[in-house]
Amino acid sequence: MRIQKRRCSVNMTLRILLPLVMILSLILPTSPIKAEENKSSSVNLSILATTDVHANMMDYDYYSDKPTTEFGLARTAQLIEKHRRENPNTLLVDNGDLIQGNPLGEYAVKYEKNDIISGAKTHPIIQVMNSLHYDSGTLGNHEFNYGLEFLDGTIKGAEYPIVNANVKTLSGENRYTPYVIKEKTVTDENGGKHQIKVGYIGFVPPQIMTWDKKNLEGRVQVEDIVESAKKTVPKMKAEGADIVIALAHSGIEKKAQSSGAENAVFDLATKVSGIDAIVSGHQHGLFPDAEYKGADQFDVDKGTINGIPVVMSSSWGKYAGVIDLRLQKTDGAWHVEDAKGSI
Incomplete structure (x- = not known):
């Protein structure tokens, strides 16, 4: 009952x-949690790029023995600081040919070589880069001018990752860290905070095997830039990279190149899937620039090749390249909604 x-x-x-x-x-x-996850967010991310600094840290002409207003990373640093104030969602990268090129670079090799190799002293140029808080860098062909031991010691002092994917050991392993994926905290247009996984990968011309034969023969081998990218970029995406930035110490031609090309940026932009931005260099030229106007797959006004934003910022710290990415997050995934490269 x-x-x-x-x-x-x-x-x-x-x-x-x-x-x-x-x-x-x-x-x-x-399901309020699910609704929040699916909410669309937009982030304006900037990539500032230096390239071919060639040891010109100061705005000083050592050959004329007088200050200059024409070049020097010290002057570029002012642009970097200004841009960071205007957009905290800013990354800073270097594209190589950093440690060689003027008496300051030669001084480090002549008088501080053993201390740099042993790790007792940080390369003076790397000290400057550390103080500017670079997010990543890569190797240029001139990094190999002083031998592998000196280069290893130089890299050891960097507080930012230096990446290269196409220099290999004789057994085919990567001689250097091929890529890194770093989290960057960014703020969207509504003030919301997000974590974006940024992948950095680097490349150097295979011709270093000829240019620095005495330092490299029998010790390393160099893979074609595009071949290396096709192998490695998918791994970065599989490991969760939301965007991939290629630091290519390589120049820009106006058409496709054959395997082993020195200047392979056009091919990176047109033949490799998954790259969201390319920093070019090596030629000491400018991109975007009127020189490329009208060339197939080039958009000089937007600073893109095949829709991929590209910058090449001359040399010696004369310019800073800027790639602006508008990132959209939809259903938990980030994608590039719009992009522009400029100098």
Whole structure:
């Protein structure tokens, strides 16, 4: 009898609650957490790029023995600081040919070589880069001028990752860290904070095997830039990189090149899937520039090749390249909605 009364009480409670639950389900969101996850977010991300600095840290002409307003990373640093103030969503990268090229670079090799190799001293140029808080860098062909031991010691002092994917050991392993994926905290247009996984990968011309034969022969081999990228970029995406930035110490030709090309940026932009931005260099030229206007797959106004933003910022710290990416997050995934390269 007691059990039957309890059943009646339960049935009556259900008859009262069920209509209420149905009404509430129409009024209240069914899954607020899921709705938040699917909410669209936009982020304006900037990539600042230096290239071919060639040891010109100061705005000083050592050959004329006087200050200059024409070049020097010290002057570029002012642009970097200004841009970071204007857009905290800013990354800073260097594209190689950093440690060689003027008396300051030669001084480090002549008087500090053993300390740099042993790790007792940080290369003075790397000290400057550390103070500017670079996010990543790569190797240029001139990094190999002083031998592998000196280069290893130089890299050791960097507080930012220096990447290269196409210099290999004789057994085919990567001689250097091929790529890194770093998290960057960014702020969207509504003030919301997000974590974006940024992948950095680097390349150097295969011709270093000729230019620095005495330092490299029998010790390393160099893979074609495009071949290396096709192998490695998919790995970066598989490991969760939201965007991939290629630091290519390689120049820009106006058409496709053959395997082993010195200047392979056009091919990186047109033949490799998954790259979102390319920093070019090596030629000491400018991109975007009117020189490329009208060339097939080039958009000089937007600073793109095949829709991929590209910059090449001359040399010696004369310019800073800027790649602006508008990133959109939809259903938990980031993609590039719009992009522009400029000098």
